[in-house]
Amino acid sequence: MGTRGTTVRRRGGSVPLPLVVPAALGLLFLVLPLAGLLVRAPWTTLPQRLTEPGVLTALRLSLQTATLATLLCLILGVPLAWLLARVPFPGRRVVRALVTVPLVLPPVVGGVALLLVFGRRGIVGGWLDSAFGITLPFTTTGVVLAEAFVAMPFLVIAVEGALRGADTRYEEAAATLGAGRWTTFTHVTLPLVAPGIAAGAVLCWARALGEFGATITFAGNFPGRTQTMPLAVYLALETDLQAAIVLSLILLAVSVTILASLRDKWIASP
Amino acid sequence: MTAAPLLDARLVVEHGDFRLDLRLTIDKGEVVALLGPNGAGKTTALRALAGLRPLTAGYVTLDGRDLDRPDRRVWTPTEHRPIGVVFQDYLLFPHLSALDNVAFGPRRHGVRREAARARAATWLDRVGLADHAARKPRHLSGGQAQRVALARALAVDPALLLLDEPLAALDARTRLDTRAELHRHLAEHPGATLLVTHDPLDALVLADRLVIVEHGRVVQEGDAATITAQPRTDYVARLVGLNLYRGTADGHTVRVADGFALTSADRLDGDAFVAFPPAAVALHPRRPDGSPRNVWAATISGIQRHGDNLRVQLDGPIRVAADVTPAAAAHLRLIPGQPVWAAVKAAETRAYPAGP
Numbered sequence: 014m015g016t017r018g019t020t021v022r023r024r025g026g027s028v029p030l031p032l033v034v035p036a037a038l039g040l041l042f043l044v045l046p047l048a049g050l051l052v053r054a055p056w057t058t059l060p061q062r063l064t065e066p067g068v069l070t071a072l073r074l075s076l077q078t079a080t081l082a083t084l085l086c087l088i089l090g091v092p093l094a095w096l097l098a099r100v101p102f103p104g105r106r107v108v109r110a111l112v113t114v115p116l117v118l119p120p121v122v123g124g125v126a127l128l129l130v131f132g133r134r135g136i137v138g139g140w141l142d143s144a145f146g147i148t149l150p151f152t153t154t155g156v157v158l159a160e161a162f163v164a165m166p167f168l169v170i171a172v173e174g175a176l177r178g179a180d181t182r183y184e185e186a187a188a189t190l191g192a193g194r195w196t197t198f199t200h201v202t203l204p205l206v207a208p209g210i211a212a213g214a215v216l217c218w219a220r221a222l223g224e225f226g227a228t229i230t231f232a233g234n235f236p237g238r239t240q241t242m243p244l245a246v247y248l249a250l251e252t253d254l255q256a257a258i259v260l261s262l263i264l265l266a267v268s269v270t271i272l273a274s275l276r277d278k279w280i281a282s283p
Numbered sequence: 284m285t286a287a288p289l290l291d292a293r294l295v296v297e298h299g300d301f302r303l304d305l306r307l308t309i310d311k312g313e314v315v316a317l318l319g320p321n322g323a324g325k326t327t328a329l330r331a332l333a334g335l336r337p338l339t340a341g342y343v344t345l346d347g348r349d350l351d352r353p354d355r356r357v358w359t360p361t362e363h364r365p366i367g368v369v370f371q372d373y374l375l376f377p378h379l380s381a382l383d384n385v386a387f388g389p390r391r392h393g394v395r396r397e398a399a400r401a402r403a404a405t406w407l408d409r410v411g412l413a414d415h416a417a418r419k420p421r422h423l424s425g426g427q428a429q430r431v432a433l434a435r436a437l438a439v440d441p442a443l444l445l446l447d448e449p450l451a452a453l454d455a456r457t458r459l460d461t462r463a464e465l466h467r468h469l470a471e472h473p474g475a476t477l478l479v480t481h482d483p484l485d486a487l488v489l490a491d492r493l494v495i496v497e498h499g500r501v502v503q504e505g506d507a508a509t510i511t512a513q514p515r516t517d518y519v520a521r522l523v524g525l526n527l528y529r530g531t532a533d534g535h536t537v538r539v540a541d542g543f544a545l546t547s548a549d550r551l552d553g554d555a556f557v558a559f560p561p562a563a564v565a566l567h568p569r570r571p572d573g574s575p576r577n578v579w580a581a582t583i584s585g586i587q588r589h590g591d592n593l594r595v596q597l598d599g600p601i602r603v604a605a606d607v608t609p610a611a612a613a614h615l616r617l618i619p620g621q622p623v624w625a626a627v628k629a630a631e632t633r634a635y636p637a638g639p
Contacts, residue, residue, distance in 0.1 A: 185335050186374040188361035191391035191439060200387070204378040 047265065054262055055255045062259045070237050071245040072263060078153065078241060079221040082160035083168075086217050090168040091210060095198065097169070098176035109173075116166045123162055124230025131158065131231070155232035156239050160221035168217040175209020176202070215275050222268055286310075289475040290443055293341035294331045296324075303327050303499040304341075309443070309475035316478045316490030320518055324499040325479040329445050332477065333368050334361035345475075346442050362391070367441030371448040373432035375420035381407060381431045382416035388439035406434035410468070426457040433468060442474045449478065450485055462488055483522040487511070495519055513635050514558060525558045526603050529637055537634055543600035545627070546576040547634035554637040561594060563631035564605035566615055567624040576629040583621045593617065597625055 055062070062068065096102075097109055115123055131138040131149045141147040149155045183205060187197040203210070225243040232239040234248065242264045249257035288308035296303040303324040309315045317325050330336040332343060334351065337358065343351040345366075350359040367388075375384050385403035386396075394402065407416050410430040420428055429449060436444060449465060450458045466489050469476050480486050486493050487507045495503040495510070495518070503515045514520040520527035530539035532555035538544045545557045565571070571578060581599030588594075593612050597603045603625060607615070615623060 180374075182370065182374055183376060185333075185361070186368070186370060186376075187387070187391075188335070189333055189364075189366060189368040190388035190435065191362050192387070193362050196391060201376060204376075207378075 050258060050261055050265065054258050058255070059259065062256065063263070067236060067245070068260060068263065071240055071242050071260070072267070074153070074156070074237070074240065075222060075242040075264075076267070078156045078160055079218050079224075081157045082164055082221040083214055083218040085157060085161045086165045086168045086221075087210070087214060090165050090213075090217075091172055091203075094169045094172035094176060095202070098173045099181075112169050113166050115163055120163050120224065120226030120228075121230050124159060124227035127155075127159060127162060127227065127231040131155070150231055151233040151235065151239060153232075153238055156228050156241060159227040159231040160224045163224050163227050164217040164220040167220050168213040171213030171216060172206065172210050175206040175213070178209070179205045211275070215272060219268055219272060222264070287347070289313075289346055290332075290477075291342075291344045292332065294328050294343070295338055295340040296327050296331055296336065297339040298327070301327075301499060303331075305494075305496060305499070305501060307477070307494065309477060311475060312473055313492065314469050314472075314476040314478060314490045315492050315494055316480055316486035317494050317496060318480055318483060318486045318522070319496035321481060323496045325481070325496060326447060327499075328496070329368075329447050329477065329479050332443065333366055333445055334359060334364050365439075365442040367436030367439055367444045369429075369432045369436045369444070369446040369449050372452055373420075373428045375423075375428055375431055375435070377420050380417050380419055381412060381423065381427075384420070384431055385435045385438050388435060392439055403434070403438060406438045407431070410434045410464070424457070425453045426461045429453065429461055430464070433465065437468070437472065440474075444469075444472055444474060444476045446476070446478045448480055448482075450482065451480075465489060512558075512633065513556065515556065515637070520558065525560055526564070527556060527558045528601060529554070529556055531555065532634060532636075535629070540600050543579070545601075545632060545634075546629045547632040548630045549632075549634040551634055551636055555634050556637050557632055557634045559627055559632040561589075561604040561606040562592075563627050564597075564603055565626045566595065566605055566607055566611070567626060568615055570624050571626050577627040577632070579625055581623055581625045583617060583619055583623060585619060586617055597623070599625070 093112065097105060097112070118126075128150055129135050131141075133139060133142050133148060133150065138149055141149065149158060179202065183201050184197050187201045192200065223243055224241070225247065228239070228241060229244055229247075234240050234244050236245075240248070242260060246257050246260045246264065249260055289311045290307065290309040292305075292307045294303060294305045294307065301324070305324070305328050307315070307317075307328070317328060319325050327336065331338055331351070338351050338353055340353055342349060342354075345364070349355065349357045350364055351357065375381075376387065379387065382400060382403050385406050386399040389399035389402050390396065404413065404416060407413050410433060412427060412430055412434070415423065415427060415431075420431070423431060429452075433446075433449070436446075450462055453461055462485065469478075469489055478486065478489055490507075492506055493504065493510050494501055495516070497516060497518055503510060503519055510519060511523040514523055514525055514527050517527060528537070528539035528545065530537045530544070532538075532551045532553060534552070535548070535550055536544040536546050537555050537557045539557060547557055570580075579600055581597040581603065583595055584598045584602075585596035586593055587596075589606060592606045592608055595605045595607055595617060597605060605625060607617070615621075
């Protein structure tokens with residue numbers, strides 16, 4: 014490692030241009046739109062626009078649903094990741110592939126699929142409606158479901174990676190001390206992979222916060238009930254560009270602040 | 284009839300081309316060392332006893348109870364075996380303090396939190412780490428971590444204590460102190476103890492009895508005195524520092540190679556071993572006169588420093604290691620390829636039967 018480090022430093026002067034130019038362009042491409050937001054923001058009317066009731070409602074709904082969706086993903090996704098990482102069962106590769114499908118699926122398609130299953134005439138939704146009177150589509154719960162559907166693969170993949178990387182001999186040591194598999198999971202495995210779970214939860218939360226396609230398809234766009242920030246941005250874009258910019262800025266600021274603070278608190282310290 | 288041993292096991296584990304087949308008994312309070320080269324199957328045996336890997340055949344009976352017996356479909360999972368394990372790199376839970384690491388076992392055995400912590404504190408005190416109770420494992424030295432691991436394994440009062448290379452991860456100085464302390468704790472342990480090691484010194488100091496395994500099988504078994512005096516394989520001979528040859532004895536002579544025999548003071552017939560220490564080999568530039576009964580021409584093939592002396596490897600009718608003092612070395616031209624005469628007094632060789 015040490016000798017390699019010095020080699021790199023000695024050759025530091027000659028970074029090849031074919032790498033530097035696209036790298037710089039790539040960075041510019043990522044940063045420029047964000048800078049555009051800042052430049053075009055109506056700074057003078059900003060305080061007044063921020064306090065508009067619609068903005069705060071959408072923001073609160075976004076934060077609530079993204080957090081609930083992350084909790085749902087944690088409750089269902091961590092055991093799923095454990096199963097994929099620790100229990101060799103037939104068809105495990107297929108299951109692992111299935112878990113990642115929502116990653117590549119266009120979110121709108123995900124929303125349609127959710128509607129077909131959890132809609133009032135859907136397989137599960139119809140039964141929920143007739144048996145319990147529970148309706149999921151076009152409700153806040155529907156927003157949480159849509160966000161969880163899209164965001165869960167991020168959590169499962171991150172946690173499964175952490176579990177695979179964790180030393181299973183600690184679990185063997187726990188077994189020799191009399192711990193069954195459940196106690197070992199709660200008392201040894203979970204604390205060992207906590208940083209990985211935190212990282213996965215942050216990714217999951219960020220994805221849920223930005224979710225648009227599945228939400229608008231499955232939950233609709235009702236202010237105060239299902240209209241999250243991305244939906245509000247989209248709606249504002251058609252009527253009031255300034256409002257759309259303000260909403261985007263808020264979304265950007267909130268997600269960057271929360272991600273940055275979580276990173277310091279959870280991910281940096283192993 | 285004597286009392287049945289606390290641990291009675293025949294461990295058969297097949298894994299690809301490797302086959303472990305080991306008969307092992309340990310009495311109450313006895314410390315047995317499983318000694319062997321890397322890859323001999325020592326760790327596999329330990330894992331089979333702990334229930335971390337199932338037997339292919341055979342049985343593990345502890346305190347009269349079958350823990351693993353494939354032919355009767357008996358299997359006790361690790362967490363239900365009265366066994367404590369000290370792992371090679373200790374595997375202390377990194378997120379728990381030393382105290383909570385030790386309390387982990389009692390807690391899992393149904394002891395209430397406060398009582399478990401009190402018991403853990405007692406154990407930490409016994410291993411001399413009472414003032415380190417609050418420390419996380421990453422703030423413990425190697426020797427301290429080893430003691431916490433021992434306390435953690437003993438805190439569940441195991442009938443069988445297993446130690447996997449307990450001193451291998453320590454530096455030489457720490458190892459000396461820790462070995463002495465470990466010896467004291469093992470002597471106090473009322474159950475059976477199995478120590479897996481490749482270090483003969485650990486085995487000789489810590490164990491009452493040695494079981495030596497090579498290629499998955501027991502090649503020799505006995506107390507330290509027998510094994511150091513009468514090795515039965517090249518591996519054991521190297522461990523205890525003896526030259527060892529196998530041959531056919533006829534009275535005082537043992538034929539160990541084509542046309543070459545060693546003379547020993549011991550008298551026996553048939554399949555036999557002959558052993559003598561490297562220090563018993565004298566080297567001469569010319570053929571010596573006088574008393575030694577074993578004299579042969581040899582060629583130097585290698586020289587190493589060995590303690591205060593030089594260890595000279597010789598080729599010839601038999602391969603021999605000889606220890607030469609620096610003073611003696613000054614009279615010889617010690618360079619590889621140099622012909623010398625080797626001499627060993629009959630009285631310094633031991634011959635003993637090789638039969639089963």
